[in-house]
Amino acid sequence: MEIVPKLNSLPQETSPEELWLGLKSGDKYAFEQLYRRYVRLLFQLGTSITGDAEFVEDCIQELFIDLWRYKKNIKPTDNVRLYLFRSLSNRINKEKKKASKGSEKQRQAAMFFPSRIESVEVKIINAQREEAIQKKVAGILTKLPIRQNEVIQYLFFENLSYEETSKLMGINLRSVYTLAWKALSTLRKAILLVTAYLTTPSPW
Amino acid sequence: MSKTEYTVEDFMLDPEFKKWVLAPDEESSAFWEGFLEKHPEKYENMKLARRALINLSRNVGEISDSRIEGIWTEINKFINEPEKEQAEGKTISISSESTLRSFADRQQHIAYRSGHQFYRVAGILFLVFSLGILFNLLREHPEEEAVEIPLVYEEYSVPPGVKSTLRLQDGSRVILNSGSSLRYVKNFEADKRELFLIGEAYFEVAKDSLRPFVVKTGPVSTKALGTSFNITAYKNEPLEVSLLTGKVNVGLKFEKPQEVILMPGEGLNVVIDRQVHNKHRIKEEKVLAWTRKTILFEQTPVEEAIRVLENWYGVQIEVLNRPERGVLLSGKFVDQTLEGVLEGLSYSARFRFKLDEDRVTVKFDKST
Numbered sequence: 001m002e003i004v005p006k007l008n009s010l011p012q013e014t015s016p017e018e019l020w021l022g023l024k025s026g027d028k029y030a031f032e033q034l035y036r037r038y039v040r041l042l043f044q045l046g047t048s049i050t051g052d053a054e055f056v057e058d059c060i061q062e063l064f065i066d067l068w069r070y071k072k073n074i075k076p077t078d079n080v081r082l083y084l085f086r087s088l089s090n091r092i093n094k095e096k097k098k099a100s101k102g103s104e105k106q107r108q109a110a111m112f113f114p115s116r117i118e119s120v121e122v123k124i125i126n127a128q129r130e131e132a133i134q135k136k137v138a139g140i141l142t143k144l145p146i147r148q149n150e151v152i153q154y155l156f157f158e159n160l161s162y163e164e165t166s167k168l169m170g171i172n173l174r175s176v177y178t179l180a181w182k183a184l185s186t187l188r189k190a191i192l193l194v195t196a197y198l199t200t201p202s203p204w
Numbered sequence: 205m206s207k208t209e210y211t212v213e214d215f216m217l218d219p220e221f222k223k224w225v226l227a228p229d230e231e232s233s234a235f236w237e238g239f240l241e242k243h244p245e246k247y248e249n250m251k252l253a254r255r256a257l258i259n260l261s262r263n264v265g266e267i268s269d270s271r272i273e274g275i276w277t278e279i280n281k282f283i284n285e286p287e288k289e290q291a292e293g294k295t296i297s298i299s300s301e302s303t304l305r306s307f308a309d310r311q312q313h314i315a316y317r318s319g320h321q322f323y324r325v326a327g328i329l330f331l332v333f334s335l336g337i338l339f340n341l342l343r344e345h346p347e348e349e350a351v352e353i354p355l356v357y358e359e360y361s362v363p364p365g366v367k368s369t370l371r372l373q374d375g376s377r378v379i380l381n382s383g384s385s386l387r388y389v390k391n392f393e394a395d396k397r398e399l400f401l402i403g404e405a406y407f408e409v410a411k412d413s414l415r416p417f418v419v420k421t422g423p424v425s426t427k428a429l430g431t432s433f434n435i436t437a438y439k440n441e442p443l444e445v446s447l448l449t450g451k452v453n454v455g456l457k458f459e460k461p462q463e464v465i466l467m468p469g470e471g472l473n474v475v476i477d478r479q480v481h482n483k484h485r486i487k488e489e490k491v492l493a494w495t496r497k498t499i500l501f502e503q504t505p506v507e508e509a510i511r512v513l514e515n516w517y518g519v520q521i522e523v524l525n526r527p528e529r530g531v532l533l534s535g536k537f538v539d540q541t542l543e544g545v546l547e548g549l550s551y552s553a554r555f556r557f558k559l560d561e562d563r564v565t566v567k568f569d570k571s572t
Contacts (some may be wrong), residue, residue, distance in 0.1 A: 047265030064279045114266045134261035182212040
């Protein structure tokens with residue numbers, strides 16, 4: 001007998017960790033719930049890193065198929081989101097490495113998909129955001145090397161700690177810091193350039 | 205590292221500093237104000253770090269509900285696969301007849317083992333015969349099923365201001381331009397892939413020689429086997445089919461039905477209400493500009509340009525002092541704001557414009 005609660009009977013309040021256990025024991029319903037709960041988050045993260053919606057969709061699809069295929073071997077986790085982010089990140093990095101090695105068909109530049117610009121924190125009231133800069137920064141982020149882009153996503157947008165980021169990316173704390181520093185340095189230079197270009201006085 | 209040695213990047217990476225900028229409380233304010241007092245030379249760096257933090261932005265994609273369902277369908281197929289195989293393995297006996305036959309086969313089998321040449325030959329013949337019948341029974345089965353499936357239509361619509369890429373069940377890819385809609389039988393029928401389009405779309409058709417790919421736009425239907433082509437079919441505008449690769453066959457259901465074959469690099473312009481059409485060379489750059497975030501006007505009449513801009517940006521444009529002699533507009537704009545485009549056009553076309561949310565007024569100078 002399974003120790004897992006009957007998920008069908010429970011309302012939406014089932015925690016992700018319980019759903020995870022459900023998946024491990026082969027509960028299709030729990031698996032579908034996991035998919036529905038995380039697909040948007042994963043898509044947002046993936047497109048922010050790669051700027052390529054179709055590629056990310058493929059990655060997500062394969063990620064979930066593999067989850068089901070290897071469900072018996074998945075480890076229990078107290079942080080499903082982190083686990084899924086890590087799986088997605090591994091997959092993206094693996095695929096991109098493959099693509100850059102084999103000089104076969106280069107993927108076409110990312111096609112259109114509905115998107116929006118999202119800033120770090122929405123709560124600050126009188127912070128004067130500058131649309132031109134934001135657009136520029138968002139654009140540069142996707143042009144950074146993937147690992148640099150990733151570290152910014154985790155630290156600033158997904159609000160993960162340095163420890164979580166280091167675990168997720170499989171590198172030590174020092175490397176997380178160095179990687180983020182490099183990325184910010186590029187971004188900062190771009191911001192300065194845009195600022196010089198705009199004539200509006202800088203707010204402070 | 206001491207905070208006095210901080211670069212702009214280090215400030216940004218300091219969780220305490222980030223908290224002060226994004227969600228300040230008394231404690232953090234007191235700390236950083238004190239720090240600034242003691243180290244005024246850090247003012248510039250802190251200012252830049254704050255500004256960069258506030259404006260740190262990313263471009264996040266929004267996945268549509270239909271794509272969520274689409275991906276789930278694929279995953280679901282996989283989940284249910286092993287069980288299906290098992291089920292098929294068990295249910296071989298289709299009818300009492302086949303059961304009897306297989307019993308007879310077994311009898312023949314025994315006879316075969318007994319070693320008599322006659323039974324051996326008869327057994328083989330009978331086996332071949334019954335397999336033939338079995339094969340026929342199995343083959344007819346899926347055909348019956350296909351007829352019973354009710355036609356479920358799937359429809360994708362994209363509002364003005366938005367574009368969308370979709371992958372069809374057969375592997376074909378479609379990019380839908382703003383203000384367009386595409387309707388088709390879910391998973392397509394067994395013998396054809398038929399789609400109904402209003403607006404503009406670019407198709408990359410997956411090869412499937414058994415099921416031709418047909419896009420219907422009113423009386424015009426474009427048939428392809430495996431190609432890439434673009435169709436513009438907005439209401440009240442000439443229809444345009446442009447072929448990039450492969451071969452398509454365009455059928456015109458006019459009073460005198462006609463068929464036109466297009467080769468790569470050819471385009472067909474159809475004025476439906478006048479029932480006329482003409483073939484011409486196309487430029488790929490121009491045809492596919494919209495899929496590359498590019499607006500391209502080449503001697504484009506004002507009316508058409510306005511329609512393109514309204515649809516592209518999801519706005520209403522009002523034109524004042526419309527010049528009597530038609531004005532033609534030219535210009536190329538990559539990933540530009542509406543303001544940028546209007547500004548670029550305004551000099552050569554001599555107009556002034558005003559933006560007010562999603563209402564735009566374009567006023568031509570009297571002298572033109």
